[in-house]
Amino acid sequence: MKYKMELTQEEREILEGKHGETLQKVMKSVVLYGETFGARRLVNLDGPVHLVTSFGIPILEPVFDMMDELIRNGLETEKKFTVDPRPLDYENVKANLIQKFVFKIMYGKQKEYEEQLKAVGLKDDKAFTCACYLPEVGNIPKKGDVLAWAESSAVVYANSVLGARTNRNSGIIELLSGIIGKTPEFGLLTDEGRMATWLIEVKTSRLPNAQVLGSAIGMKVVEDVPYIVGLDRFLGEGISDDTSDYLKDMGAASASNGAVGLYHVENITPEAVEKGRELLKEGYKTYVIDDAEIDRIIKSYPVMWKNENAKPRLCFIGCPHLSLNQLYDWTDKISRELQKKGQSKVKIRTILSAPPDVIEKFKKDNRAYERLMSTGTKLTYICPLMYMNNPICSKQPVITNSNKLRTYTTSRFYLDDEILEKIVKGY
Numbered sequence: 001m002k003y004k005m006e007l008t009q010e011e012r013e014i015l016e017g018k019h020g021e022t023l024q025k026v027m028k029s030v031v032l033y034g035e036t037f038g039a040r041r042l043v044n045l046d047g048p049v050h051l052v053t054s055f056g057i058p059i060l061e062p063v064f065d066m067m068d069e070l071i072r073n074g075l076e077t078e079k080k081f082t083v084d085p086r087p088l089d090y091e092n093v094k095a096n097l098i099q100k101f102v103f104k105i106m107y108g109k110q111k112e113y114e115e116q117l118k119a120v121g122l123k124d125d126k127a128f129t130c131a132c133y134l135p136e137v138g139n140i141p142k143k144g145d146v147l148a149w150a151e152s153s154a155v156v157y158a159n160s161v162l163g164a165r166t167n168r169n170s171g172i173i174e175l176l177s178g179i180i181g182k183t184p185e186f187g188l189l190t191d192e193g194r195m196a197t198w199l200i201e202v203k204t205s206r207l208p209n210a211q212v213l214g215s216a217i218g219m220k221v222v223e224d225v226p227y228i229v230g231l232d233r234f235l236g237e238g239i240s241d242d243t244s245d246y247l248k249d250m251g252a253a254s255a256s257n258g259a260v261g262l263y264h265v266e267n268i269t270p271e272a273v274e275k276g277r278e279l280l281k282e283g284y285k286t287y288v289i290d291d292a293e294i295d296r297i298i299k300s301y302p303v304m305w306k307n308e309n310a311k312p313r314l315c316f317i318g319c320p321h322l323s324l325n326q327l328y329d330w331t332d333k334i335s336r337e338l339q340k341k342g343q344s345k346v347k348i349r350t351i352l353s354a355p356p357d358v359i360e361k362f363k364k365d366n367r368a369y370e371r372l373m374s375t376g377t378k379l380t381y382i383c384p385l386m387y388m389n390n391p392i393c394s395k396q397p398v399i400t401n402s403n404k405l406r407t408y409t410t411s412r413f414y415l416d417d418e419i420l421e422k423i424v425k426g427y
Helices: 009-015 019-038 061-070 097-106 111-122 154-159 173-180 208-222 240-257 270-279 291-299 323-338 356-364 366-373 384-388 403-408 416-425
Strands: 042-044 182-184 196-202 225-231 280-289 315-316 349-353 376-378 399-401
Touching: 009 019, 019 042, 019 061, 019 173, 019 182, 061 111, 097 240, 111 376, 111 384, 154 240, 154 315, 173 182, 208 225, 208 240, 208 280, 208 291, 208 403, 225 270, 225 280, 240 323, 240 403, 270 280, 315 384, 315 416, 323 349, 323 356, 323 366, 384 403, 399 416
Parallel strands: 196 225, 196 280, 315 349, 315 399, 349 376
Antiparallel strands: 042 182
16 A cells, blocks of 8 residues: 655565564554545654543453553553543442443443553553643643644643643554654644634633633634634733633533633743744634633533522532642532532532542542542532433433533533532522
8 A cells, every 4th residue: 555654664574564464554543544634644642541432331442452462462552651530439429229330331341451551551450530730640741742642631631731742633543653652743843733723812811710721712613723812911920820720610510611722821831931822823813812701601501400499419610620729629619609508418418539640649648539529519529410311320410610511411511619619508
């Protein structure tokens, strides 16, 4: 077969099957994927991959068969990788018998699949999170690092906040890229692909909710690259813990309500600090976001509940996964709100979701952990979205402050202050 891509001698030899049939299949898949998007060549990866497929759904039989073939032939990723969250945690996220029965059908291959992941290069048993870039987890790329990731919220964070370079790849392609240690060079891996075609002017009277701002940007620019101005008025310049948390949630919303893989924020994100408005392409479009636009966006969200006035039965906070800083913040906010209302426990089942490594570190602070547990709030490592994919669970009136969870499920979105009021008052 003739390939358009410029290939090295070693890459050609792999494609010719000189290093085995299975590695030939791996290389061919990555090359054909790159040629589909007009990639000129393959480039070496600088950091570990992060897999989006973390769930053992039985219908993914071709994936399990492929994994078996990779394992039989002794193939694994060059660097130990991380993967998206697990779907289940019955200890902290209770399920009734019917829900468990459906979960068993949905994720019946979870145990076997996790063994396969370990065999092809999974970092460890705790490496299950959509926020692999958090310091406690450790899959943290440096500015300019070339990656092959697929999870949308991780891709947009790595590109934007850390200044690394990865496309929003298809699932499994990132694993195959990790095995050969290379990825096709196109899109967000190129200087041209990282130029902004939208100027987003934030002209609100106060810092807008990160999830709503990201939603507005994503729905407007879709997959284009936005250059955002005006946020430094509220966040200051450069990256702090609070700023990175804000950008994490904003980016996740822009990636799920649109398909944003990279944004620049003036005076804050690394490439914007370095190049400023030189990142704007000639002929860029402008989108102004003021208080009225924020209100319009919130009011546009549909309510997917059968009974719009139903009492919420469950609240999920942490999609994407919460950082350690956010865990402390939510512990403080929930405790203070309960104290203010003269109550000891939340009245709606409330679940905070965070990476296993973050939870482990938080638990070591006995005082903070006991303070959170005393409120009746649960702490889990699961992906709330995977829980809500259960059709029985999705019939429940579930509330969330996550625009990603709202977009992909029947969950109802509320702002943080509204969430606090509801979980404490019970309506």
